[in-house]
Amino acid sequence: MGRDRPFQPLRRKRFAVSEYIELYQRITGCAECSLSQGRTNAVPGEGSQNADIMFVGEGPGYYEDRDGRPFIGQAGKLLDEMLAKIGLDRQDVYVTNMVKCRPPNNRDPLPEELSACAPYLDKQIEIISPRVIVCLGRFSFSKFFPGETISKARGRPRNWNGIKVYPMYHPAAALHNPKLKPAIEKDFRNLPALIEQVNQATQDAPEPEQTPARQLSMFE
Numbered sequence: 001m002g003r004d005r006p007f008q009p010l011r012r013k014r015f016a017v018s019e020y021i022e023l024y025q026r027i028t029g030c031a032e033c034s035l036s037q038g039r040t041n042a043v044p045g046e047g048s049q050n051a052d053i054m055f056v057g058e059g060p061g062y063y064e065d066r067d068g069r070p071f072i073g074q075a076g077k078l079l080d081e082m083l084a085k086i087g088l089d090r091q092d093v094y095v096t097n098m099v100k101c102r103p104p105n106n107r108d109p110l111p112e113e114l115s116a117c118a119p120y121l122d123k124q125i126e127i128i129s130p131r132v133i134v135c136l137g138r139f140s141f142s143k144f145f146p147g148e149t150i151s152k153a154r155g156r157p158r159n160w161n162g163i164k165v166y167p168m169y170h171p172a173a174a175l176h177n178p179k180l181k182p183a184i185e186k187d188f189r190n191l192p193a194l195i196e197q198v199n200q201a202t203q204d205a206p207e208p209e210q211t212p213a214r215q216l217s218m219f220e
C-alpha cells in the first residue's frame with residue numbers, strides 16, 4: 001500500500017505490453033552494430049510502465065552487461081541514493097541507456113554505434129511516453145540537443161517534442177570526480193519541482209483510459 005511520495009504520477013497511460021516485449025526481444029537479439037560481438041547481455045532498460053520520468057544514461061558497464069540490467073554498478077547505487085533522497089525508487093521511473101550493449105573497456109560509444117542504437121531509444125520513448133527525460137551525461141543530452149556541453153546545460157529543463165528534457169551529470173562522473181557530486185545532488189533536489197510544474201501544466205488534460213500498473217523488467 002501507499003508509501004509517501006513527493007508527487008503523484010501525472011496520469012495513467014494506455015500501454016501496449018506486447019509492443020514493449022517485442023522491442024525487448026529485438027534489442028536482446030540485435031546485431032546491428034559491432035557492440036553485439038563483445039556483449040554478454042544486451043541491456044534494454046527497465047522500470048515502470050507508468051513512468052513519467054525516464055532516465056537515459058550512456059551505456060552498460062561491467063555489471064550491467066553481466067546481468068542484463070541497467071545501472072546496477074556503483075553509478076547505479078549512486079542513482080538509487082539520489083532517487084531515495086527525493087522519495088523515489090526504481091519502481092517509479094524507467095531507466096535505460098543510449099546504447100544497449102557494453103562498449104569494450106567502457107569506452108565512449110562511437111557515432112555509428114549511437115546511430116545504430118538510436119531507434120530503440122526512440123521506440124522506448126514512444127511506448128513509455130515519459131513527461132520528463134533526465135539525460136545522464138553528455139551522450140544522452142546530445143541526442144536531444146546536439147552541440148551543447150553538459151556542464152553549461154545541466155540543471156536547466158528544456159522542451160523537446162512536448163517532453164521536458166532535464167540534463168545532469170552522469171552519476172559515474174561523480175564517482176570519478178567527487179567535486180561534481182554536489183551538482184548532481186542539487187539537480188536531483190530540483191526534480192520534484194519540475195515534475196510538479198509539469199503536473200500543473202497538464203492537470204486539466206483529459207485522463208486516458210486506465211490500465212493496471214505493471215512493472216517491466218528483463219523478465220517480461
Ligand code: SF4
Nearest residue numbers: 030033036101116117
Ligand atoms: S548497441 Fe544497440 S545497435 Fe548495437 S548491437 Fe546492441 S542493441 Fe544493437
